[in-house]
Amino acid sequence: MTDWDSKLDPRTQLIHHPYVPPAQYAAPQPGVFKASTVFFPTAEAMRTRRWMDKSGYTYGLHGTPTSYLLEERLCALEGGLQCLLVPSGLAALGLVALSLLKTGDEVLIPDNAYGPNKAIAEGELRNWGITHQYYDPMDPEDLEAQISSRTKLVWLEAAGSVTLEFPNLLEMVRVCQRRKVLTALDNTWGAGLAFRPFDLDAESGPHSVGVDISTHALTKYPSGGGDVLMGSVITRNAALHHQLKLTHMRFGFGVGMNDVESVLRSLPSMALRYQAHDAATRTLARWAQKQPEFVQVLHPALETSPGHQDWKALCGSAVGTAAGLFSVIIDACYPQHAVDAFCDALRLFKLGYSWGGPISLVVPYELETMRTTWPAHLAKGTLVRFSIGLEEVADLQADLMQALEAMHQSLLASR
Structure with missing residues (x-):
């Protein structure tokens, strides 16, 4: 501290103290520099x-x-x-x-x-x-x-x-x-x-x-x-x-x-997470294909999904070349209240927008309000999209199974 600095009031020194940390500091995470104002030397x-x-x-x-x-x-x-x-x-x-x-x-x-x-x-x-x-x-x-x-x-x-x-x-x-x-x-x-x-x-x-x-x-x-x-x-x-x-x-x-x-x-962990999301999603999408309630399962890695060959040509088929999302179209015999019962019954999947995080998400959509016409390559029914998080796949599958049962019960109760 110079003689001039030492004569400043302590309240001013708290703002204008001359100490500057030494350079050459290195650590795994970079420093965080926050500013609206930036100083100029001249x-x-x-x-x-x-x-x-x-x-x-x-x-x-x-x-x-x-x-x-x-x-x-x-x-x-x-x-x-x-x-x-x-x-x-x-x-x-x-x-x-x-x-x-x-x-x-x-x-x-x-x-x-x-x-x-x-x-x-x-x-x-x-x-x-x-x-x-x-x-x-x-x-x-x-x-x-x-x-x-x-x-x-x-x-x-x-x-x-x-x-x-x-x-x-x-x-x-x-x-x-x-x-x-x-x-x-x-x-x-x-x-x-x-x-x-x-x-x-x-x-x-x-x-x-x-x-x-x-x-x-x-x-x-x-x-x-x-x-x-x-x-x-x-x-x-x-x-x-x-x-x-x-x-x-x-x-x-x-x-x-x-x-x-x-x-x-x-x-640094993004590629590892993307691969994990992808692997889990493919497992669940293949399981979903076997469920009679789902008349169509949409995921680019599935051969029956629209554009599969274009995805394969551009991305390849290796795990880590598809995001952690898949959608299902639920048979039209299940009315909206039954689909809502399915979504509401999910325990690990949370109702919420976005994706890419650690928690699995689900969103039911009204597709007819989102497209100019219903595409010929999509089956008729109610579309539900899943974002797969980082939970254990077996637990997510069990959650989907019990929610399907809740959907059946809702349908029966309405008859």
């Missing part, structure tokens, strides 16, 4: 320091060493070069639309897309004079037929939300590249582990076919605990990233560094 530095290229720090919204580190690790995970962090997976979808679309443009969305992405198109985008169309997610020709001179963005999902069809993603991207339309993939299901979104055709080497943008709900597998809300937008194109980053800045998107710390802590 006025010249304040005028000239740049944050767009991550060469410096200017304000908390633009990043700290902690958020920069997560962004770089996520780029490594998905094979991208630039990453932006946003408060949720839905915010990632919104950022892409806000940045790339303007009045008079059109966006194409697969009919099996994540519902809130459809809601953005039907709400804010429509109000701003941006139109949308829904295309058949299993038909590249239908996608190409709907692309027009107004089409500026095509959303892709693999696998589809809730119904889990797996598209011919490579051909979809090729169609868009031929027509010079940007592609954005909701990659939450694949998570950078089932397949590489920027290298869909790895055999072609440096000219590999890939999406332009990958969005990811880090809330799911990267977090892994069901306690963090965060999303990412990743690109390989510097100009495209610059455009997205300016929109990100103008809308003041930011994430909390304690949440960033939680995701950084979970990333």
Whole structure:
């Protein structure tokens, strides 16, 4: 402490104490740097320091060493070069639309897309004079037929939300590249582990076919605990990233560094958890196929599931190449109250949205309200989606069995 410092009032010293910890501290977990205000050493530095290229720090919204580190690790995970962090997976979808679309443009969305992405198109985008169309997610020709001179963005999902069809993603991207339309993939299901979104055709080497943008709900597998809300937008194109980053800045998107710390802590175990979720889910999905109450079981690894061959061609069949989700369609002879009784009777499965955490979840859906038409490849009935956690598989199977009995009892009681 200098002579000047020692003359300061103790209350001031608590704020302006000169001690600085030594450098070269290394530990398994990185440090957490939280800030709104960032100090500059000189006025010249304040005028000239740049944050767009991550060469410096200017304000908390633009990043700290902690958020920069997560962004770089996520780029490594998905094979991208630039990453932006946003408060949720839905915010990632919104950022892409806000940045790339303007009045008079059109966006194409697969009919099996994540519902809130459809809601953005039907709400804010429509109000701003941006139109949308829904295309058949299993038909590249239908996608190409709907692309027009107004089409500026095509959303892709693999696998589809809730119904889990797996598209011919490579051909979809090729169609868009031929027509010079940007592609954005909701990659939450694949998570950078089932397949590489920027290298869909790895055999072609440096000219590999890939999406332009990958969005990811880090809330799911990267977090892994069901306690963090965060999303990412990743690109390989510097100009495209610059455009997205300016929109990100103008809308003041930011994430909390304690949440960033939680995701950084979970990333090293992500591949192991994804594989465990996958293995358990396949076991339960195969068991579900044998239950007469389920007229269809949807999971890309099942040969009878829509898009199985496309999943196998892109992801391979090894455990660890499919997320921990499967859906069933319950026979239409069971009315809604019986399906509700099934869901309510589950003890280990909790009724709740999201997935990727340690606790198994279940959600009954009204599919007819989510699609423009009932797809021919889906059986008629009530769809229920399961997210498989990290519980013992035998315990989850027993839970499903006793819930099926509760469904039978509900049906009998209503007769």
